[in-house]
Amino acid sequence: MKSQILHIFKNDVRHLWREIVLMAAIVIAYGWQQSSHPQEPAIFGSSAGFSISGQILSLLVPLCFIFLILRAVYAECPVGDRQFWVTRPYDWRQLLTEKILFLVAFVNLPLFVLQAFLLWHTGFGPARYISALLEFQWHWLLFVILPVGTLAVVTAGIGQFVLSLLGVLLYLIVIGTLMMKVPNIGVEGASGIPTVITTYGIYAAGIAVVLWQYARRSTVRSRAVLLGVAAAITILFAATPYRAVITHIYPVPVPGSTLPVQLAFDLTKPASLKGGYFEENKVHIMLPLLVSGIAEGSKVSVSGKLARIEVPGGPRWDSGWQAQGENLLPSRPRTSEIFALEKDFFERVKSMPANVHLTLALTPARAVEVERVVAGPGPFSFPGDGRCFFSSFARNRAVCFFPPQKTQSMLLSAKSEEITCKPGEDAKPLPAGTIAYGWVWQMGDFGLNPVSASALELSDLGELDARTFHRGVCPGTALTVYTGWREGPRYRTDLEINGIHLTDYKLDDSPEPGGFGVMVP
Numbered sequence: 001m002k003s004q005i006l007h008i009f010k011n012d013v014r015h016l017w018r019e020i021v022l023m024a025a026i027v028i029a030y031g032w033q034q035s036s037h038p039q040e041p042a043i044f045g046s047s048a049g050f051s052i053s054g055q056i057l058s059l060l061v062p063l064c065f066i067f068l069i070l071r072a073v074y075a076e077c078p079v080g081d082r083q084f085w086v087t088r089p090y091d092w093r094q095l096l097t098e099k100i101l102f103l104v105a106f107v108n109l110p111l112f113v114l115q116a117f118l119l120w121h122t123g124f125g126p127a128r129y130i131s132a133l134l135e136f137q138w139h140w141l142l143f144v145i146l147p148v149g150t151l152a153v154v155t156a157g158i159g160q161f162v163l164s165l166l167g168v169l170l171y172l173i174v175i176g177t178l179m180m181k182v183p184n185i186g187v188e189g190a191s192g193i194p195t196v197i198t199t200y201g202i203y204a205a206g207i208a209v210v211l212w213q214y215a216r217r218s219t220v221r222s223r224a225v226l227l228g229v230a231a232a233i234t235i236l237f238a239a240t241p242y243r244a245v246i247t248h249i250y251p252v253p254v255p256g257s258t259l260p261v262q263l264a265f266d267l268t269k270p271a272s273l274k275g276g277y278f279e280e281n282k283v284h285i286m287l288p289l290l291v292s293g294i295a296e297g298s299k300v301s302v303s304g305k306l307a308r309i310e311v312p313g314g315p316r317w318d319s320g321w322q323a324q325g326e327n328l329l330p331s332r333p334r335t336s337e338i339f340a341l342e343k344d345f346f347e348r349v350k351s352m353p354a355n356v357h358l359t360l361a362l363t364p365a366r367a368v369e370v371e372r373v374v375a376g377p378g379p380f381s382f383p384g385d386g387r388c389f390f391s392s393f394a395r396n397r398a399v400c401f402f403p404p405q406k407t408q409s410m411l412l413s414a415k416s417e418e419i420t421c422k423p424g425e426d427a428k429p430l431p432a433g434t435i436a437y438g439w440v441w442q443m444g445d446f447g448l449n450p451v452s453a454s455a456l457e458l459s460d461l462g463e464l465d466a467r468t469f470h471r472g473v474c475p476g477t478a479l480t481v482y483t484g485w486r487e488g489p490r491y492r493t494d495l496e497i498n499g500i501h502l503t504d505y506k507l508d509d510s511p512e513p514g515g516f517g518v519m520v521p
Contacts, residue, residue, distance in 0.1 A: 008098040030057040073152040078213040132404035150206040153213040184242035186323030187304030250361040250492040260364035262293040275507030304361035356497040368484035377475040398456040410440040411482040420476035
């Protein structure tokens with residue numbers, strides 16, 4: 001049996017050596033490009049950081065791997081019964097084992113070496129992050145190798161594969177558009193159950209189809225399984241009772257319990273009603289809220305919102321649950337919630353006193369680790385094994401590189417007295433007592449580069465206009481960094497706002513001259 005696996009493996013290498021050499025060349029070029037060109041211009045949005053070669057290579061590496069997977073599968077195509085390999089004494093188990101071995105040798109192994117090199121070049125010892133590198137391999141198996149292999153074993157060649165892939169993309173676009181029409185689906189956690197079922201169902205179907213094709217080569221049945229799974233996914237997401245799920249995930253807190261945040265309607269009418277959320281036949285209402293009680297080192301995420309508007313003796317309106325990604329933070333006493341009403345409804349009730357029932361789905365969290373970091377003039381360390389330095393491409397901007405890890409975000413804060421930046425001609429110093437916040441997001445590069453990069457910036461200045469005041473991090477600036485967020489019990493809270501006139505809270509959504517506004521649902 002081993003001799004048969006080795007025999008097929010040698011045949012594949014002999015017939016696909018050109019593809020293997022091309023793949024190796026592209027991977028080496030990508031590794032050289034990533035290690036030889038600074039990334040901070042692109043991070044800061046500078047046109048100088050746009051590297052056409054880097055963009056192309058980032059696409060070519062996965063495309064090259066996908067092409068190699070297809071060539072390996074089609075070398076002994078499991079579709080049909082007139083292939084050369086069917087006439088040979090090949091055992092399907094040995095053939096499938098050889099294909100897996102081939103992909104490990106020429107997809108997983110080169111990717112592993114590439115990522116280890118990029119870690120080493122950035123100054124991170126690869127040996128410390130073996131588990132993270134193996135996790136990258138697992139993700140590639142689930143999100144690239146298995147899906148591509150599944151489509152390959154039910155198609156007779158690259159032409160059919162491309163047509164099938166276009167069909168899959170069209171299906172994803174259609175189902176994504178339909179999901180946007182499904183009420184209440186966007187709230188964090190609402191689609192958790194159908195997502196888990198869908199994920200495991202897709203993986204199980206992919207594995208079953210690959211095994212079935214190599215064992216029986218029953219292409220019609222295999223394709224029927226995949227189409228059935230696609231139909232089941234659509235039905236599952238459309239039929240899930242999201243309101244009931246949200247009610248279960250975000251229960252009403254027990255009476256008398258201490259809540260991580262207190263919210264109240266702000267009776268002071270907004271000083272500015274500038275909108276910019278222009279939508280045809282829509283009117284946007286902004287409800288101002290007072291925020292208090294958030295402990296230092298904590299945050300409360302507004303995971304979803306729902307508003308019901310009633311006019312005594314008049315019509316009613318229900319927004320349905322809408323997704324929200326706002327974080328409520330300490331020292332931020334005010335926030336607001338914006339809803340899009342149908343223009344016809346607004347015109348009917350704008351002159352009447354309205355009662356608004358506002359419900360918010362909240363997710364509190366507290367930082368497990370709090371560290372103080374002083375930005376040094378030269379390279380300086382950062383929590384999460386980060387390595388930071390000030391960029392030569394942007395004034396008062398620092399960039400940090402991080403190895404692969406579980407932490408996805410870090411919260412920064414600094415008092416105005418601790419910010420050492422000298423304001424330029426186009427920026428004023430922050431008023432005394434101001435606390436500025438910023439986020440560090442760790443994001444990779446198409447799953448290729450395990451080193452993530454992020455800029456240090458204090459972009460949240462509360463009610464101050466960030467375009468007017470200085471928000472940079474300079475050498476000597478003292479930062480408080482909150483990491484390792486631990487979520488508390490989720491809950492929902494209700495606010496009753498009675499007797500308001502919606503015209504007092506209507507945003508001016510007129511598009512600015514020469515521009516336009518976009519409201520993302």
